[in-house]
Amino acid sequence: MFSFEKAVAWQNWNEWEDVYNLLYSGNQASILQGVAKVSAWSARLPIPTAVEVTASLQQNMYQDPNVLGLSLSIIRFINGVVEPFKQMHPSNSISSIGSSLGIPDYITQIRHSATHGKLPSFDFACFAAQEALKWLQENYWLPQLTAIIRYKNDLHTSIIGYLTKNEDPFEFFQPNIIASFGVDALIDIMLNKNQNRGTLKLNFMKKVGDLIQETSKFLSYFPAAVGMKLAEKMAQGNSLASIWIEYLLNRGLAPRKSVSMILNCADPEILQKSLPDPVIEIIGKLDHEKIQWPPTSIGNLPINTENLTLLTDEFCFAEEVQEIPENSSKEDVKEETVEQPENNEAESNEQPEETQKSDGSSDEIELW
Structure with a gap:
């Protein structure tokens, strides 16, 4: 270890x-x-x-x-x-x-x-x-x-050597170097500008998948890091990343829930151009497994905000304040406050029906 x-x-x-x-x-x-x-x-x-x-x-x-x-x-x-x-x-x-x-x-x-x-x-x-x-x-x-x-270039050369000559890609690198630069080096090769849907070979994809699988034996989170990086690229409109996501999901080398969460936060117009039907089906199967984020959770925020600071992200959470009409007296406000629980109870009785409709009445898959 x-x-x-x-x-x-x-x-x-x-x-x-x-x-x-x-x-x-x-x-x-x-x-x-x-x-x-x-x-x-x-x-x-x-x-x-x-x-x-x-x-x-x-x-x-x-x-x-x-x-x-x-x-x-x-x-x-x-x-x-x-x-x-x-x-x-x-x-x-x-x-x-x-x-x-x-x-x-x-x-x-x-x-x-x-x-x-x-x-x-x-x-x-x-x-x-x-x-x-x-x-x-x-x-x-x-x-x-x-x-x-230097480390980025050396790792890139080492991975190319593995893909073309079956050399051990990470033989001479410490785990912290692989963890720091290995994901980006591999993603650059996977999303090479010379590659496209027509030229991407299955044998090449298999070797990349094998490399990810082998690396996971000493860096357990490596597949998740690669999968989430690809999901971010796909959320930015990279169609080649969607092919890799589909392949890695089918091989069990990408975290389905994490990929789904990232894509749910993506811009719908951008995502529609790069999301293939098989990936839609895979993510659609996870609808019932989606993480239920609390109202003030970081999960409700866009991607790339894992490390938040008040210097760059100013946010706060406060209870909604009831506005009092100018012509209303304090007695009117008290009466409205007393009647409020009855309205809440009525709304709570209707809520399950609305939830059932949003889940079952449409066959469309919501990705965001």
């Missing part, structure tokens, strides 16, 4: 890459959007110091410009970078460690002065912050991005 050493706050590495592009976009609105996303991450789980400091420096330059906040961010930057080395070499000064890591001396001096209550000018602090951001980009963001691109 494999276990993963560390949980991260971002949904996937594509989201991490999007935030990097926002933070280093050079556009104030985009930068602040990246800052908000990092704030959402930090509310979920601890985040790397490099990510935290990058967002903090940008926030104190653009969102709430002030020299105190910027100085504190610089202190956090120096402490976060130097501290691990200081613990290993306690006799070395912070300045010497910073210099050995390529951090300009004046940034270390700002940290020293601000710690003792002497703040720099805002312009000088901004200049130092820009250099700190450059250091973070060169020593954290770009190396990480390079590794992500």
Whole structure:
């Protein structure tokens, strides 16, 4: 049984890459959007110091410009970078460690002065912050991005080798790498632009299905991840994804309820163009098994909102307030309140008939 050493706050590495592009976009609105996303991450789980400091420096330059906040961010930057080395070499000064890591001396001096209550000018602090951001980009963001691109390419090449030469696709990859990049790499191959309904070969589909099945032996959720990703692509109008969904459902390699839930949330006009009859029949059989979401459940929200934050999704649930007509007196309101239970009782007696009609009177399959 494999276990993963560390949980991260971002949904996937594509989201991490999007935030990097926002933070280093050079556009104030985009930068602040990246800052908000990092704030959402930090509310979920601890985040790397490099990510935290990058967002903090940008926030104190653009969102709430002030020299105190910027100085504190610089202190956090120096402490976060130097501290691990200081613990290993306690006799070395912070300045010497910073210099050995390529951090300009004046940034270390700002940290020293601000710690003792002497703040720099805002312009000088901004200049130092820009250099700190450059250091973070060169020593954290770009190396990480390079590794992500390399893993994606290597996994893509490995899967192609399996499909064409029967090579072991994941022999040299750790499970966390497969979990992070394997689904996207496989989906890219399955939905290759050179493929269409006429050229998609059954032998190719069988090998992909076998790969998903084998991978599920050490990553149990891999088939579900592939199936739900395909369902999202199909909900966006990808007709080739519908063929794969049908095939994987028939082989028992896709979660029927999860696929049904995603498609039920899709745009009907888009979905009608990509949903084949066999998939409609499969999903139609699940109507009586549909998950009954509570009124305030996340299940009522559109797809891709699994990780909600108040920074990007403002929502609340409140009881309906009865409106009082302007010409009504308090006595009228009381009388209406007393009569209300009788109306509710009458409505509750009629409710089963309405439910029975919506379930049984029409042969049409409701997909949304």
